[in-house]
Amino acid sequence: MDVAEVAELLAQVRRSSPLVQCITNYVAMDLAANAVLAVGASPAMVADPAESGEFAAIASALTVNTGTPSPRWADGMVRATTAAVEAGRPWVLDPVAVGATAMRDELCAELMARTPSIVRANASEVLALARVTGASSTAEAGGGARGVDSTDSVESALDAAQALARRHSCVVAVTGEVDVVTDGTRVATVTGGHPLMARITATGCSLTAVTGAFAAVAPAFEAAVAACAVYAAAGSRAGCDAAGPGTLRWRLLDELHRLDESALRDGAQVVSS
Amino acid sequence: MDVAEVAELLAQVRRSSPLVQCITNYVAMDLAANAVLAVGASPAMVADPAESGEFAAIASALTVNTGTPSPRWADGMVRATTAAVEAGRPWVLDPVAVGATAMRDELCAELMARTPSIVRANASEVLALARVTGASSTAEAGGGARGVDSTDSVESALDAAQALARRHSCVVAVTGEVDVVTDGTRVATVTGGHPLMARITATGCSLTAVTGAFAAVAPAFEAAVAACAVYAAAGSRAGCDAAGPGTLRWRLLDELHRLDESALRDGAQVVSS
Amino acid sequence: MDVAEVAELLAQVRRSSPLVQCITNYVAMDLAANAVLAVGASPAMVADPAESGEFAAIASALTVNTGTPSPRWADGMVRATTAAVEAGRPWVLDPVAVGATAMRDELCAELMARTPSIVRANASEVLALARVTGASSTAEAGGGARGVDSTDSVESALDAAQALARRHSCVVAVTGEVDVVTDGTRVATVTGGHPLMARITATGCSLTAVTGAFAAVAPAFEAAVAACAVYAAAGSRAGCDAAGPGTLRWRLLDELHRLDESALRDGAQVVSS
Numbered sequence: 001m002d003v004a005e006v007a008e009l010l011a012q013v014r015r016s017s018p019l020v021q022c023i024t025n026y027v028a029m030d031l032a033a034n035a036v037l038a039v040g041a042s043p044a045m046v047a048d049p050a051e052s053g054e055f056a057a058i059a060s061a062l063t064v065n066t067g068t069p070s071p072r073w074a075d076g077m078v079r080a081t082t083a084a085v086e087a088g089r090p091w092v093l094d095p096v097a098v099g100a101t102a103m104r105d106e107l108c109a110e111l112m113a114r115t116p117s118i119v120r121a122n123a124s125e126v127l128a129l130a131r132v133t134g135a136s137s138t139a140e141a142g143g144g145a146r147g148v149d150s151t152d153s154v155e156s157a158l159d160a161a162q163a164l165a166r167r168h169s170c171v172v173a174v175t176g177e178v179d180v181v182t183d184g185t186r187v188a189t190v191t192g193g194h195p196l197m198a199r200i201t202a203t204g205c206s207l208t209a210v211t212g213a214f215a216a217v218a219p220a221f222e223a224a225v226a227a228c229a230v231y232a233a234a235g236s237r238a239g240c241d242a243a244g245p246g247t248l249r250w251r252l253l254d255e256l257h258r259l260d261e262s263a264l265r266d267g268a269q270v271v272s273s
Numbered sequence: 274m275d276v277a278e279v280a281e282l283l284a285q286v287r288r289s290s291p292l293v294q295c296i297t298n299y300v301a302m303d304l305a306a307n308a309v310l311a312v313g314a315s316p317a318m319v320a321d322p323a324e325s326g327e328f329a330a331i332a333s334a335l336t337v338n339t340g341t342p343s344p345r346w347a348d349g350m351v352r353a354t355t356a357a358v359e360a361g362r363p364w365v366l367d368p369v370a371v372g373a374t375a376m377r378d379e380l381c382a383e384l385m386a387r388t389p390s391i392v393r394a395n396a397s398e399v400l401a402l403a404r405v406t407g408a409s410s411t412a413e414a415g416g417g418a419r420g421v422d423s424t425d426s427v428e429s430a431l432d433a434a435q436a437l438a439r440r441h442s443c444v445v446a447v448t449g450e451v452d453v454v455t456d457g458t459r460v461a462t463v464t465g466g467h468p469l470m471a472r473i474t475a476t477g478c479s480l481t482a483v484t485g486a487f488a489a490v491a492p493a494f495e496a497a498v499a500a501c502a503v504y505a506a507a508g509s510r511a512g513c514d515a516a517g518p519g520t521l522r523w524r525l526l527d528e529l530h531r532l533d534e535s536a537l538r539d540g541a542q543v544v545s546s
Numbered sequence: 547m548d549v550a551e552v553a554e555l556l557a558q559v560r561r562s563s564p565l566v567q568c569i570t571n572y573v574a575m576d577l578a579a580n581a582v583l584a585v586g587a588s589p590a591m592v593a594d595p596a597e598s599g600e601f602a603a604i605a606s607a608l609t610v611n612t613g614t615p616s617p618r619w620a621d622g623m624v625r626a627t628t629a630a631v632e633a634g635r636p637w638v639l640d641p642v643a644v645g646a647t648a649m650r651d652e653l654c655a656e657l658m659a660r661t662p663s664i665v666r667a668n669a670s671e672v673l674a675l676a677r678v679t680g681a682s683s684t685a686e687a688g689g690g691a692r693g694v695d696s697t698d699s700v701e702s703a704l705d706a707a708q709a710l711a712r713r714h715s716c717v718v719a720v721t722g723e724v725d726v727v728t729d730g731t732r733v734a735t736v737t738g739g740h741p742l743m744a745r746i747t748a749t750g751c752s753l754t755a756v757t758g759a760f761a762a763v764a765p766a767f768e769a770a771v772a773a774c775a776v777y778a779a780a781g782s783r784a785g786c787d788a789a790g791p792g793t794l795r796w797r798l799l800d801e802l803h804r805l806d807e808s809a810l811r812d813g814a815q816v817v818s819s
Binding site: 026029030033034037038042043044045046047048050051054055058072249250251252253254255256257258 | 298299300303304340341342343344370373374375376377421422472473474475515516517518519520522523
């Protein structure tokens with residue numbers, strides 16, 4: 001997996017404009033939908049259980065984010081993921097703040113049982129998810145979220161990510177200052193981005209939605225690496241000389257929209273092992 | 274209807290600052306409220322059935338958008354539209370993704386039975402709405418939505434728009450690269466805008482909210498044409514030299530805020546027939 | 547309370563990055579979360595009754611905004627405020643559009659019974675809240691909201707603010723062109739800001755969320771004054787030469803992020819009495 005392959009997958013997203021169903025939180029809806037549009041795909045935010053399963057059968061990919069859960073939305077997530085799996089469609093889980101409340105732990109365990117193609121999370125969430133699903137022991141997985149922000153380093157979550165990936169036969173993307181993607185065997189590292197990205201909300205959530213767009217056109221491991229690389233490059237360019245997080249936010253969409261192979265090379269590095 | 278009349282209606286919105294109740298989807302709330310504010314009106318996002326009907330009786334206009342429906346919100350929409358009709362207030366329907374799921378079809382049919390003053394939709398939605406409400410036969414209305422984005426041209430939906438307008442005694446605004454507004458007899462065409470407008474979410478949803486502001490100060494046909502013209506002009510100016518969709522989004526609000534007659538002439542053409 | 551003290555509290559927020567649980571409306575979620583991040587704190591939008599009380603026990607402060615209420619969210623607000631009070635954590639109430647519907651009146655009365663540390667509201671809301679909770683008589687508190695925007699001047703609400711503060715042993719911040727903060731005895735006035743701030747949605751709601759961040763590190767009166775001063779300074783600088791409300795919105799986040807004591811002095815004045 002190198003930058004040229006990422007550029008080719010981005011071109012495929014733009015050519016085929018896959019329909020991506022996004023069940024995400026109230027805070028991230030706007031940025032997530034705009035990010036999916038900016039990379040050239042078509043977002044549809046269909047969450048209610050009265051239609052989420054029906055819609056999952058016609059979408060090319062599904063993404064599920066637990067940022068602002070409720071029992072009704074949890075039901076919508078379960079129906080959508082069940083329908084996506086039945087239809088053979090890829091789906092991406094973003095287990096926001098798993099570990100912080102009992103409802104999130106139960107919901108994420110239930111969703112993991114439906115085998116996501118990709119889990120996209122920060123380090124603390126990966127550690128908590130591994131604990132909640134029994135992929136790693138409590139002793140191994142220390143750490144712990146503090147609200148929705150990670151307090152653990154990406155490196156410290158690598159073992160848990162690999163354990164999760166192996167136990168659930170999925171790809172895990174741990175994102176932060178450096179992003180690490182693993183399927184339990186292969187490991188790819190993506191660097192780039194900008195420190196200001198941690199000062200706007202929904203950066204991770206919108207990356208999850210964009211990961212869904214790539215999952216519609218590529219195998220899970222390649223899709224996750226490509227989405228991380230696209231975000232790292234766009235974020236790095238958007239953050240350059242930015243006066244603050246307000247500027248970064250709209251520039252991120254501009255850069256996602258106009259990213260080409262040269263800009264990708266300029267803003268992101270991908271190392272596979 | 275010409276640009277001078279549009280400018281006069283915009284001045285009226287700014288002078289009277291009508292209170293516009295907007296029931297819209299989770300994705301569009303922010304842009305819709307800001308667009309209503311930018312043209313000089315006062316938005317209120319009151320959706321829950323526990324208060325939506327009570328509030329509709331005090332608002333100057335109501336807009337209803339089915340982008341992220343649930344049974345509870347559907348109930349809120351029904352109560353609000355019922356109260357608006359009883360109070361003699363104009364209301365605008367935006368039937369997002371009608372045709373995509375059974376819930377949307379049923380909800381939109383129920384709302385159409387409460388006779389909106391204006392329907393604002395893309396071409397695929399107009400075709401689906403005409404089919405769902407029996408205004409045109411299945412044979413006539415081919416087309417079909419793909420998620421929330423239109424896959425049909427505005428021209429292909431003109432017959433369905435006129436059939437809808439006649440059967441429901443309402444005005445239909447079909448928006449896209451060109452906007453067509455009809456009351457079943459008269460037809461007005463609005464051109465302008467910018468291709469990047471299709472790369473940000475909620476452009477159509479926020480136009481619906483702004484249409485509500487105009488419906489509070491003008492008859493339905495004139496209100497729909499004026500709102501389309503204002504959006505076409507602001508979008509055209511906002512898109513000029515924009516680096517991408519992120520830039521377009523905030524510039525659209527700036528342009529809506531400072532639009533005057535000369536800027537209207539510069540960015541939009543209105544042709545009535 | 548002077549600008550140097552405000553700068554010191556801002557530095558404390560940045561150093562300790564308190565976890566602020568925000569229950570806010572669908573429109574304001576994005577700007578509120580980003581404003582909390584921009585001042586250096588960590589927002590968590592946890593609202594559902596299935597977890598809001600559990601989470602309030604681990605957050606450093608809680609803010610509750612009634613902008614888009616429903617019975618379920620009202621339950622979430624009641625559980626969260628109850629838990630915050632039990633845990634001895636500060637909480638801030640933003641009674642959006644109290645006075646406009648019966649549900650809002652009942653909800654705000656129920657929340658006031660849980661003694662917020664700070665009420666942050668516009669003048670019409672303060673007048674209505676004083677009426678609803680019996681802090682001032684109907685005769686005194688004329689005024690009245692029109693939707694979510696104030697139709698009363700800050701000065702006209704000062705008596706009601708002091709009556710509210712005394713009766714409920716809380717601090718009341720009445721914001722508008724000028725902000726007035728009172729604990730029933732002391733009164734501080736904050737000037738600054740920019741007229742365009744009234745032309746974007748969620749300015750007040752996001753100020754409420756930021757007030758929560760300050761309440762986590764300072765007593766209620768000082769926290770409310772500091773939050774108002776920070777917003778006045780950032781808004782004043784963001785509005786300078788802004789082409790419109792779109793520009794103001796992202797610049798506000800940039801300015802919140804990079805505000806220092808000199809910028810505070812430049813954009814806000816604080817007068818205590």
